[in-house]
Amino acid sequence: MKASALTVFLVMGISVLMVVLNLGTAASSPVHVSTFMVSLAGKYLSYAILALSVDLVWGFVGILTLGHAAFFALGGYAMGMYLMRQIGARGVYANPILPDFMVFLNYKELPWFWYGFNWFGFAMLMAVVVPAILAAVFGYLAFRSRVTGVYLSIITQALTYALLLAFFRNDMGFGGNNGLTDFKELLGFSLSAETTRCGLLVVTAIALSLLYLLARAVTRSRFGKVMIAVRDAESRTRFIGYRPEQYKLVVWVLSAVMAAIGGALYVPQVGIINPGEFAPANSIEAVIWVAVGGRGTLAGPILGAVLVNFGKTILTGALPEVWLFALGALFIVVTLFLPRGLLGLMPVREKGDPPLPADPPTPAESAAKEAVS
């Protein structure tokens, strides 16, 4: 079985199995999967979409983004706005038009940018269009002036930090630091129903699979070969006659859209979106999922996102004070000793897969090199 087929099979298979075990077995059955677990799995898969999008730019074009959670959160906010409008008159203040927080903050009428979000189609369009426009503007300016390496990383972080501060403001009209929550239903399905939860997990799994296949197609295409060339030798690629900034921009916007889709799927499953999602720490955490799974492989980020978040759920539940130690150690251990990630340990590559990023020297090698230099 090809590695890509195996990946899709595993993602879909495990999700469907969880759904079957949730809906098809009694709560007392030993193989029953609780609805909480189903939602948790859906959350992990949303994170996996974010990880996939980070890998697309970091693993294949060499842009280390420390701000991708911004696109994830923007997609989430679009979904959140739709869900807020669906609450309608069932809110605490029973205002048919204004969400609760607007009534609370003395809004007299709906801000213009909330118009249209009662239509699902429009909301989903905005969920991808707004992050795409932001990514296009930011990327155009950054890549055109050849901001690269750590400078680019730092300004992506500044971007998400600025958005974090902005969304914390009550005057922004996005619920301030409480964010958007108390959702009732999505397209008429109650969000508290088991079946809706299961449906969301399956939809997320399908979206992840499709985006995985899309990313695979892009990276294996002729276009993908230029991406690899930009990653490994940007100046050389430019001298041959390609325009690296254009390739970067296209991949950057594509990646932002993927992250936004992940965010839109994430919100109904966790039931809240608040400015905390913009925190720079979240973006950096997404990078470590990719590093753990294997940068430059497409299945790796999915594996990394699920594993790290599973570990986070268990540790924060059992030993909250250990979690940050574990996460911090993970960063250090992976960069020092496991630069190719978990998937780098096993030969699961297909014919036609793009080459992995150049192997960084091991600690022993760099120490030896340092001694020589």
Next chain:
Amino acid sequence: MGARPGAQPLDPRRGRLPPSSLLKGVGVLVALFMMCVSARAEPDLSQFASTSFSQIQQGVGSLAASGDPRAGDILAALQAGRLLVGTDKQIYIKTDTGTVSAATGQPTEAPGARPLRVNNNVRVAVDTALGIVRLLSTDPAQRAAAAEAVFHSRDTSAIAVLDKAIAQETVPGIKRTMQEARAASLLGTDGSSDADRLASIAILSNRGDMESRSFMSSIPNPSPPVAAAAGKAIDSIDLWQKVWTVVQGAFYGVSLGSVLLLAAAGLAITFGVMGVINMAHGEMVMLGAYTTFVVQEAIRNYAPGLFGASLFIAVPMAFLVSGVVGVAIERCLIRFLYGRPLETLLATWGLSLVLQQAVRSIFGADNRNVGSPAWMSGAEQVGGVLITNNRLAIIIFAVLVLAALMAVLRYTSLGLRMRAVTQNRRMAAAMGIRTPWVDAMTFGLGSGIAGMAGVALSQIDNVSPNLGQGYIIDSFMVVVFGGVGNLWGTALGALVLGVVNKFLEPIAGAVLGKIVVLVLLIAFIQRRPRGMFPLKGRAVEA
């Protein structure tokens, strides 16, 4: 020439006395003379023996106006309820040991004396009178405070005493305040002459604060020339107020800039000179702040008398603690990652999480209370600008740290080696410089400076495990904005960012101002990817 200097209007534009002041000066002199005459006798306290409150009130007023040297003691005793009236209608003051005669201050027996009864009117009269009497006190601080109090109250009855006080006053600053108080009182009096008023307006216009402005805008029944002069003075005050607002904003900006500079100076070494992205830099700052906390705890427990010096002890301690941790980080982690900036970034981020959690486990997640020594609290009023001492101390500290850092780079053997390794690592190694050692020391130096920044930040920010995180993005912005590898650029970058931030705050609000600065910075980096002062030459390509 009968005019005392005190009666001269401070009118720099004309430099000569208005004709009216001569007349007034003579009049005041006469009044003064009469006061001096009456002061030779013992104070007349007969009205205090009365049972009528209005009589006592009058007595208080005339005692204050008499300018008698005993008046202060007597009124203070009345205020404290220690003024007694005897059966012989004589007035006594009760002291801790016995009684003294109010009129002479000599200890005497006071048979059957009972405390003087007062009502609210008397109390108010006593307060006002004390204010006036203190104008003649021998303690300059009391005189200054009293003059200031009269200025605020615009008490017309104080004018006569003020004239006397102005004539005696030798401290120029207090004299000016008294003149201002006199001007304010004159301006508020309905019957005062136009000449007096014009002179007063000139004095108040020189003082130039908002209170003077409100006095001038509320002159009772002003004649046209007075109104015109007042209007002109108000315009001038408004202009000055605007200037002071700008200067105050600049001070806040410089103050914020110096905080940014402190936080970024260490980063300018590790990132700017070594090219190492240390995301745990903020945690080095945090360690410095916690070192301050530990030092202060130790001082509180073992040597409370040293508390005023705690910060001076904490600065070298913080440098050592953060510096040693920095050297350890370099030896155990970063040296394996040279030439791989993105991996360095991730690994040091992980390290920052570990350090935060470690501090949280040891000290707890709550804010720790770091005290300020007495010399750091308080504020000075310079012109229309309020300068708080802790802000001023941090500005000075930042300048000292920057100067020390530059001196180390320029004049020490380590600095020489650091510069050599920065410029050409292989050549430096060929010349016999132990580059790994220099790397470790450089990183230690940068971290140690971050630790010293932590001491300063502990004075203005909450000391919590998250202290460092709040500064890391700002610090990187400063270094990148100023130009990597350039300490002057870092200093200028910090100042510009601080000042721009503070000037945007009133226009856009604190949070929005910060967002605007971030967006401007992102745009700036895209225009000039290597900062304001990019390094030129081969080092750029390395």
